[in-house]
Amino acid sequence: MALSTTDNALPEDVSPAHILYGLMSAFALACVPVVLALVINLSQRARGAVLRSHLRWQRWSMLGFLGACLLAWSIPQVWLALTVLTLAVLWFANRIVKGWLRLADGLEMP
Known part of the structure; x- marks a missing residue:
């Protein structure tokens, strides 16, 4: 596991x-x-660079997901709302997996 510290x-x-x-x-x-x-x-x-980058990544992921859920909720056509919600769930799940794997490796998020 890579550590982002000095000796x-x-x-x-x-x-x-x-x-x-x-x-x-x-x-x-x-x-x-x-x-x-x-x-x-x-x-x-956050004191360290790794934690700071992951907190920022999580924050934008959660805000984007909640925004997409609000957008889906406001669409009157059910088929379109479900499509937006499905895409939001897939995008959010991808960001969770990508971030968690990089955190487990001790890497910063871009």
Whole structure:
């Protein structure tokens, strides 16, 4: 596992990011875990570059997903709303998997 520290420094604690990815992955429960994860994310103060990049990645992922859900909810045509919602779920799931795998490897998000 790659560490983003110097020789004498302690390894960066990225456990808050793991917890937030776990909450984000429970989005099928009516978006409540996503909103909770967003509130926790906004309250975090990241000291290391890896954690900071993942918190930013999560924040934009959650805001984009919630925005797409609101868009789907506001569309009167059911088939179009379901299409938007399906694409949003696939996009969000992809971002969760991509971010969590990079976090497990100790890599920053672009």
